[in-house]
Amino acid sequence: MSRNKELFEHSQHFIPGGVNSPVRAFGSVGGTPIFFKSAQGSKLWDEDGKEYIDFINSWGPMILGHAHPEVIQAVQDVAKDSLSFGAPTARELEMAQEIVKIVPSIEQVRLVSSGTEATMSAIRVARGFTGRDKIVKFEGCYHGHADALLVKAGSGALTFGQPSSAGVPADVAKDTLTLSYNNVEELQQLFDQQGDDIACVILEPVVGNMNLIVPSEEFLNTLRSVTEKHGAVLIFDEVMTGFRVSLGGAQELFGITPDMTTLGKVIGGGLPVGAFGGRKEIMQTLAPLGPVYQAGTLSGNPVAVAAGLKTLELIQTKGFFESLSQQTKKLTDGLTDAAKELGIKFCARSVGGMFGLYFSEQPPNSFQDVMTSDREKFNAFFHEMLSQGIYFGPSAFEAGFVSAQHSDEDINFTIECAKKAFQKI
Incomplete structure (x- = not known):
């Protein structure tokens, strides 16, 4: 065997x-x-x-490929000083500054430990900022396994023929509105009917979880215009596309600036790191400044951040x-x-x-x-x-x-x- x-x-x-x-x-x-x-x-x-x-x-x-020597060395150098503090470190600030410098939409950012945590937190912030409950996602897009987002999800949920998951209460999912990706008419119609009740729209700006799907220019432009018109927060889930489709992500590639962005994968260089960020006025609704609570003992873990910082440094070579x-x-x-x-x-x-x-x-x-x-x-x-x-x-x-x-x-x-x-x- x-x-x-x-x-x-x-x-x-x-x-x-x-x-x-x-x-x-x-x-x-x-x-x-x-x-x-x-x-x-x-x-x-x-x-x-x-x-x-x-x-x-x-x-x-x-x-950068597996086991890149400079990334491995960065991890080894940091690991000898401790694997975790549960307290602030200078490297967290370095990572935040680097993300703000590179990603067009981000003025402030908070580090977390996974992409799921990033998208879940971004939606909570959007709801807190707008005072609204309804969120919009697109059929086949996957934004992690938080309850409200497992409605017609993509990736592994599609593989097993389960567009949504057992264990998600109907009351949790009722405020998640699902539309067809790249369908401009459907998007416009929903916002005409319910736009002022929608807290946010979240999407993969290049979909990677129902295979690779590219958005049309009209679709992205309509998204930006209807969310601005109705005061809804536009969230780009760039966990996959961030630093993958271009240095500044899909938002840089397509010239569309969302209100918030979620990140993961590349910023950890292979270790568990996520992040969510956006306009300063939105991000400052977070505790300890504002009423939206989010926390994490391992957020900004020094070893993971070291791997991510070295990765971000190396991908910026000419x-x-x-x-x-x-x-x-x-x-x-x-x-x-x-x-x-x-x-x-x-x-x-x-x-x-x-x-x-x-x-x-x-x-x-x-x-x-x-x-x-x-x-x-x-x-x-x-x-x-x-x-x-x-x-x-x-x-x-x-x-x-x-x-x-x-x-x-x-x-x-x-x-x-x-x-x-x-x-x-």
Whole structure:
């Protein structure tokens, strides 16, 4: 028996489903999840010693590649002084200053420990600031597993065919209004009817949790105009896109400045860090200045912040994002061309260091479009690629990620593997 299979079978006795996050269970694609032991650069090694080219990158944060020596050194230097204080540190201030400098919408920021915590807190602040209860999200977008946001969620919830979760009281979900992504008419109609009762709108400005979906210019412009008109807070959930699609995130890329932004992943460099920030007048409703309560013992953890600061420093080198975007586009163009040559109904696209793979004729623009793609074909493709040492996300509903360590050799090898996989499925 393989070590992976042995570990998975044993894990199921002690961990629900054998995993600590649902998508890891391979529930969508079938088979045994991979247990990884080590990583370096663009490569992973599992418990059986097999090597993989990694296109998950810990779902985004390993933008510099795995075990970057400068990030590891920063962590080691800080860890020797203590792993946690539960009190302020100078590095928290450094991180706050860096985020405010880079992200257009953020004048003040508070650090937390996860993306879920960041989005949950941002919505609480928006409700406190506006004095309203209703929030708007978009079908297929995932903003963490807080109760009010698990309404037609994306990512792992889609994988298991549960648009919302058991255990969420109806009274909690009743103030969450769900719209179709990229549907301008629906958005305008809702705000015409209920705009003055809406506290905030939250969205992934490039969706990564129902595969990669790109917003239309009209959709983003309408979002900004209707929220401004009705005094609702516009929240960009940039947990995935922050420092991934461009240095200043999707808001810099598209030229739309939200009122609040949530961050995670890259700002931790692989360790648990999240953040939420925005206009000063909104952020100052937080305790100890204002009536909105939020707290966290491990917020601004010194080791996690050290990893994040070094990561943010290194991604600001000249040409970093141009190179990252070029490598990602090289991958998606190569895969699309390979499928076309073989007559396979497939397409791919990228934004910055993120990409999407679709077994459909055109890239999707909404949840409804995603659901029409051929998921059986994706599952077969996933396993064929896995057998050749290519690790994509184990779900047709997940975006992929390229790191600065993915070489031309990595990309070319992946395309060659895809040609073989396309011939078999």
